[in-house]
Amino acid sequence: MSLVGRKAAVVSLGMSCQTTLQIDDHAELIAKAIGDPELKPSSLPFDNIVCHPASAATVLRTDTFFPPSADQLKLLRGALWAEHKVYFRHECTLRKSRPIEYLMGTVNLARGYRDLAGKFTHLADKFRRLAQLERLIFVISNTQNDLTEYRDEAGIDEVVSMESIEALCDATDRYFGRRCEFMFGTYESRMTGAPKRPGLTLFKLVPDSSEWAGDHAQWAGVWTRYLSGSATAPAARSEIPA
Numbered sequence: 001m002s003l004v005g006r007k008a009a010v011v012s013l014g015m016s017c018q019t020t021l022q023i024d025d026h027a028e029l030i031a032k033a034i035g036d037p038e039l040k041p042s043s044l045p046f047d048n049i050v051c052h053p054a055s056a057a058t059v060l061r062t063d064t065f066f067p068p069s070a071d072q073l074k075l076l077r078g079a080l081w082a083e084h085k086v087y088f089r090h091e092c093t094l095r096k097s098r099p100i101e102y103l104m105g106t107v108n109l110a111r112g113y114r115d116l117a118g119k120f121t122h123l124a125d126k127f128r129r130l131a132q133l134e135r136l137i138f139v140i141s142n143t144q145n146d147l148t149e150y151r152d153e154a155g156i157d158e159v160v161s162m163e164s165i166e167a168l169c170d171a172t173d174r175y176f177g178r179r180c181e182f183m184f185g186t187y188e189s190r191m192t193g194a195p196k197r198p199g200l201t202l203f204k205l206v207p208d209s210s211e212w213a214g215d216h217a218q219w220a221g222v223w224t225r226y227l228s229g230s231a232t233a234p235a236a237r238s239e240i241p242a
Contacts (some may be wrong), residue, residue: 005039033227070113162193
């Protein structure tokens with residue numbers, strides 16, 4: 001989950017579950033450093049999907065968090081919104097709680113879409129309400145080791161350019177109408193280019209041996225370095241052009 005409090009929020013922008021796991025695992029450290037004791041886990045749209053930063057930017061530019069109809073979803077292990085390469089990995093899955101689908105080995109797409117649409121309508125509304133908070137920190141990472149599987153399965157490349165990261169930052173600033181803060185955790189082998197954008201802090205992690213969760217100690221260092229620095233000020237919430 002992401003974290004939302006009375007004054008601030010620390011929010012995953014993807015591109016996989018590791019980002020939100022490492023936010024959630026360090027919730028106490030983050031809340032203490034930010035000075036918002038009400039900062040608590042809260043589900044938001046990008047927490048448990050797999051999508052390239054370019055896809056996330058499209059979602060924000062269009063303010064559309066899921067497809068308008070079931071026929072735009074392709075069933076894989078989860079549901080792929082093929083047009084935008086947004087993979088709802090944990091939606092439309094086979095579950096024992098739906099025994100007929102489970103025994104037949106086929107998800108009822110119409111039912112799955114209804115559940116997905118209801119869930120992401122709610123999550124999108126929560127995401128929009130973040131605009132009420134004083135400080136917004138958005139986190140992106142592509143250090144989940146099994147992202148290569150999603151590349152092969154869903155066509156979502158795990159290597160990203162700094163240009164695409166900065167475009168996502170710009171789209172997020174426009175979405176909320178003000179300057180926000182951004183953190184990007186990556187491996188040297190999974191990025192191209194160099195950061196040039198104010199308000200974006202790059203962290204290069206060392207590849208770890210986890211399947212998908214990431215290295216807790218490295219992420220603790222990321223949070224400590226970022227939140228102990230002077231990059232914590234909300235930059236007077238300067239407005240940006242629409």
